[in-house]
Amino acid sequence: MATEMKTKESSVEDSTLKLRPLEKEDFKKGYLELLSQLTQVGEITEKQFNETFDVINSNKSSQVIYVIESTTEKKIVATGTLLAEQKFIHGCGKCGHIEDVVVDNSYRGKHFGQRIISKLVEIAKADGKIYKVILDCNDKNIEFYKKCGFDWKGNEMALYFN
C-alpha cells in the first residue's frame, strides 16, 4: 500500500505511562499476559512472538498495535490493534478494524481503554483512505464504545473451527 500508517509515541498525562506502538521488547513486559486477560493465548515462545511481530510489522500500512506501558513497572497495561482492509467499495477506500482491546485488571477505571481507542481512531483518520472504523464487542461494552463516538451498526456472526 502507498504509505505506512503514521505511528508515533505520545505521552499519556502521567509521565510514568507511555502510549506507543508495540515493540519486540514487550514480550518481556507482559504483553501476552495482558492479552490472556482477553482470551486464550497459549504458550508462545519469544521466537514465535518475534516471527509474528515481523509478519504484522512487515506491512505497517495495514496493521498497527498500540500499547500503554507503565514505565515504572516496565509492564504493558493496555493495548489495541488497528487493521486497515483495502476495499473496492467507497472509491477503493479502506475499512479500519479495531481488534484485541484490553486493559489490565489492576488499571481499569483510568480511561486507558478510551486512550487506546482514541489513538487508533486518530491514526485511521490520518490515513486518509479509511472511511470508517468498526469493531465487535459484547453487550456490556456497547456504552463504552458509544462514549468513544461509535454507534451500533449490526450483528457479529462467528463460526469457530476449534
Add this chain to the structure above:
Amino acid sequence: MATEMKTKESSVEDSTLKLRPLEKEDFKKGYLELLSQLTQVGEITEKQFNETFDVINSNKSSQVIYVIESTTEKKIVATGTLLAEQKFIHGCGKCGHIEDVVVDNSYRGKHFGQRIISKLVEIAKADGKIYKVILDCNDKNIEFYKKCGFDWKGNEMALYFN
C-alpha cells in the same frame, strides 16, 4: 505470511456458472456494478481498479475475493471476500473476516450467497492457522448466516468519517 491461501476454480452445478477468484477482467464483467448493489462504490477507472487489485493480490495469504460468473452473460453475479488477520492470541493464530458478500438482484434465491460463504469458509479452514471466521450483518441476514453454520457472537460498532 508463510503460504498463500489456496484458491482454485470450482464448478457450480450449472455449467454456465463459474465460482473462481476475482480477475482483472472482471472490471469489464460488472464486478463494481454488483458491489454497488451492496453500498456506495463511486466512479472507479480501470486503472484504479487494477491498482487496487494488485494491492489486494500482492498478499494472497491475507485476502482473497471470490466471484460467481455467469459465463453465458459474461457477468459477475455474486461475490465475497475473505481477509485473514494475523494475531498473537490463539497461539499466533489468524482470524478470518468475511466481507462484502453480495448476490445480484436477478440471481437471488439460487443459493449463490451460500456457495460463496461455503467456499470462503473452506479456504479459511484449509489455511490451518485460522481459528474462527467472523462477519458483520444486519438483522435480516442473521438467519441466512445461521444456515451457513454461524452463530450470533456480539455487536458491530461503527464510526464513520464521512
